[in-house]
Amino acid sequence: MKLSNRYNKANILTSIVVLIITGIIYYVVIHFILTEKLDRDLAVEENEINQYVNTFHKLPLPASYLDQQISYKTLSGIISEREFLNTIYFNPKERENEPGRSLITVVHLDGKTIEVTITKSRVESEDLIRIILLITLGITVVLLLSLLLINRFVLSRLWRPFYSTLNRMKAFEVTRMDTIEQELTKIDEFNELNKSVNAMAERVRQDYKELKSFTDNASHEMMTPLAVINSKLDSLLQTESFTEQQGALLEDIYHATGRLSRLHQSLLLLAKIENNLIPDFQNIELKEMTEAKSRQFQELLEKDGLVLTEKLVPVEIKMSRYLADILLNNLFSNAVRHNVSGGHIHIQLDQQALTISNSGKASHLQTKIFDRFSKSVDSEGMGLGLAITKQICNLYGFRIDYHEESGEHVFTVYFGG
Amino acid sequence: MKILVIEDEQALLESILAYFTGEGNICEHASDFAAAYEKISLYSYDCILLDLGLPGGEGLELLTKLKQLKKRDGVLIISARHSLDDKLAGLDLGADDYLVKPFHLSELKARVSAIIRRKNFDGANIIVFNEITVDVSAMKITVKGNQVTLTKKEFDLLVYFLSNRNKVVTKNAMAEHLWGDEMDLSDDFDFIYTHVKNLRKKLLEAGAADYLRSVYGIGYKFGDI
Numbered sequence: 008m009k010l011s012n013r014y015n016k017a018n019i020l021t022s023i024v025v026l027i028i029t030g031i032i033y034y035v036v037i038h039f040i041l042t043e044k045l046d047r048d049l050a051v052e053e054n055e056i057n058q059y060v061n062t063f064h065k066l067p068l069p070a071s072y073l074d075q076q077i078s079y080k081t082l083s084g085i086i087s088e089r090e091f092l093n094t095i096y097f098n099p100k101e102r103e104n105e106p107g108r109s110l111i112t113v114v115h116l117d118g119k120t121i122e123v124t125i126t127k128s129r130v131e132s133e134d135l136i137r138i139i140l141l142i143t144l145g146i147t148v149v150l151l152l153s154l155l156l157i158n159r160f161v162l163s164r165l166w167r168p169f170y171s172t173l174n175r176m177k178a179f180e181v182t183r184m185d186t187i188e189q190e191l192t193k194i195d196e197f198n199e200l201n202k203s204v205n206a207m208a209e210r211v212r213q214d215y216k217e218l219k220s221f222t223d224n225a226s227h228e229m230m231t232p233l234a235v236i237n238s239k240l241d242s243l244l245q246t247e248s249f250t251e252q253q254g255a256l257l258e259d260i261y262h263a264t265g266r267l268s269r270l271h272q273s274l275l276l277l278a279k280i281e282n283n284l285i286p287d288f289q290n291i292e293l294k295e296m297t298e299a300k301s302r303q304f305q306e307l308l309e310k311d312g313l314v315l316t317e318k319l320v321p322v323e324i325k326m327s328r329y330l331a332d333i334l335l336n337n338l339f340s341n342a343v344r345h346n347v348s349g350g351h352i353h354i355q356l357d358q359q360a361l362t363i364s365n366s367g368k369a370s371h372l373q374t375k376i377f378d379r380f381s382k383s384v385d386s387e388g389m390g391l392g393l394a395i396t397k398q399i400c401n402l403y404g405f406r407i408d409y410h411e412e413s414g415e416h417v418f419t420v421y422f423g424g
Numbered sequence: 425m426k427i428l429v430i431e432d433e434q435a436l437l438e439s440i441l442a443y444f445t446g447e448g449n450i451c452e453h454a455s456d457f458a459a460a461y462e463k464i465s466l467y468s469y470d471c472i473l474l475d476l477g478l479p480g481g482e483g484l485e486l487l488t489k490l491k492q493l494k495k496r497d498g499v500l501i502i503s504a505r506h507s508l509d510d511k512l513a514g515l516d517l518g519a520d521d522y523l524v525k526p527f528h529l530s531e532l533k534a535r536v537s538a539i540i541r542r543k544n545f546d547g548a549n550i551i552v553f554n555e556i557t558v559d560v561s562a563m564k565i566t567v568k569g570n571q572v573t574l575t576k577k578e579f580d581l582l583v584y585f586l587s588n589r590n591k592v593v594t595k596n597a598m599a600e601h602l603w604g605d606e607m608d609l610s611d612d613f614d615f616i617y618t619h620v621k622n623l624r625k626k627l628l629e630a631g632a633a634d635y636l637r638s639v640y641g642i643g644y645k646f647g648d649i
Contacts, residue, residue, distance in 0.1 A: 226504060230504035230524075231436070233525070233526040234433070235433060235435040235436050235439070236526070237526040237529075238435075238529055239439055241439065241594075241597075242439045242442055242529070244592045244642065244643070245443070245591055254640025254641055254642055257642055258640070261596055261642065264526070265596055303603060306615040306618070306619075307615060310614070
């Protein structure tokens with residue numbers, strides 16, 4: 008729920024409740040005042056009748072005028088008390104029943120007790136109350152409408168700097184070194200928010216820079232001793248006075264350093280892809296590249312007696328040539344490495360996808376196959392190849408999919424995501 | 425050949441000097457920016473091996489200085505930074521090649537030899553070793569006047585051996601040279617054996633002496649018997 012909606016809801020609910028309560032109080036008070044006034048008028052009339060009776064010793068005519076009716080009734084026995092009450096009476100002028108206010112009182116004339124009922128119309132006061140009610144309602148509606156309008160327009164304008172800051176935060180990329188430009192507002196809170204966001208972005212960027220230079224330095228510092236080991240091994244080899252056994256030891260050391268430097272390069276490459284630090288973006292003829300790659304792997308295929316079949320159509324995709332090469336390398340290496348002797352590899356390329364399927368042993372890594380350092384027990388690889396492949400696909404919005412069907416391992420890269 | 429090695433890592437420098445010295449090569453070295461600058465301004469070299477991270481200055485600056493001095497020395501950058509930007513910057517500034525640490529000395533030698541051949545023979549690019557003559561740009565090999573037909577890989581292998589004559593070259597280094605180091609090959613390089621065997625057979629058939637020897641199962645040595 009949006010803040011403004013939430014605020015609107017509370018605002019409007021409170022307004023409605025307050026207005027209703029005010030309306031009720033208003034109604035009751037005005038009703039009370041008007042009834043008081045009617046009662047006073049009725050008392051004045053009673054007074055007049057009493058004076059008339061005292062002066063002329065007879066009752067005034069039971070007249071009905073000016074929305075006022077007077078009627079007499081001779082009482083015998085029980086003398087009712089003087090009381091005010093609301094009644095319905097027949098207004099002959101309007102020819103209809105109207106609400107009225109009556110005063111029932113008694114006069115004593117010639118020893119007789121006569122009950123006098125004075126009735127006055129309540130229509131006028133009712134009308135007044137109705138009008139007051141309507142005005143109150145009208146004001147309520149106008150107030151609510153204006154509240155809504157204010158909320159809609161003023162609030163949304165007030166909050167605009169907030170949303171622009173939010174959008175800039177969403178678009179923020181740590182790798183891009185451009186600063187978040189400030190949007191000036193007169194509102195302190197938003198200025199503070201802007202300041203904090205910029206400070207945070209600056210801090211993140213600083214940290215990222217430090218991390219990057221750390222990675223660079225670490226790479227440099229690790230590569231140098233590796234280079235020394237390698238060169239010393241090469242030099243050692245030239246001295247040529249080894250036994251067969253020493254030769255075997257040397258070979259093992261060579262393999263280990265080779266693996267170490269490949270591992271290191273792979274990790275650096277992963278970091279680079281993740282941070283989108285590989286700029287060379289161009290059109291790649293994937294068909295040609297795949298064909299070149301299969302020529303490159305020919306010796307490896309022959310060694311294991313693998314049969315390669317291809318079904319390729321010309322496809323052009325946009326990506327880094329360097330990464331495209333690595334992508335194909337990894338998929339090819341994977342298909343060769345996890346194959347069985349005398350097995351087969353089939354490559355299919357069309358506009359939608361590149362599919363490489365190969366025969367092989369059943370694997371149990373299904374879900375973790377693209378994780379770093381996940382590899383089958385007898386694999387010679389480092390377990391980074393497919394992680395890198397996956398990262399490359401992520402970078403360009405491709406989707407890579409793996410499944411195993413009837414003893415075949417099938418990798419598919421969908422270019423459309 | 426006159427070679428200048430600019431490298432601040434003493435151990436690596438020693439190995440490179442040891443590998444390159446001999447066979448008429450003269451190697452000089454510099455371990456910091458100032459010394460390197462002095463050497464390149466005073467003398468000319470066939471090839472300069474340049475490490476990018478130097479004490480006292482950025483290696484790429486030396487390239488700019490070299491250009492200002494209008495020198496035609498070949499330059500091979502050796503760097504621990506596996507960065508495409510650095511590579512492109514270096515090549516833009518006039519470096520001839522770029523090699524990432526760690527590398528095999530045999531690979532370094534092959535690349536330096538290629539640069540020097542390109543610089544010195546103005547496109548002629550010919551290697552002569554006893555009775556074997558290799559025209560690298562035309563991809564032609566003759567042994568005692570007889571033309572030998574080699575596949576691309578065998579040819580590359582021969583040039584590699586000739587650049588590293590009398591040195592033991594590991595199968596690992598050969599594989600990386602022929603297939604590229606991005607290939608993430610398995611640790612079993614026996615498939616190289618086929619190429620070496622075929623190359624040797626073709627050279628012998630053409631009448632060359634048997635210069636190739638297998639060493640401890642690690643690699644091969646091509647050179648005087």
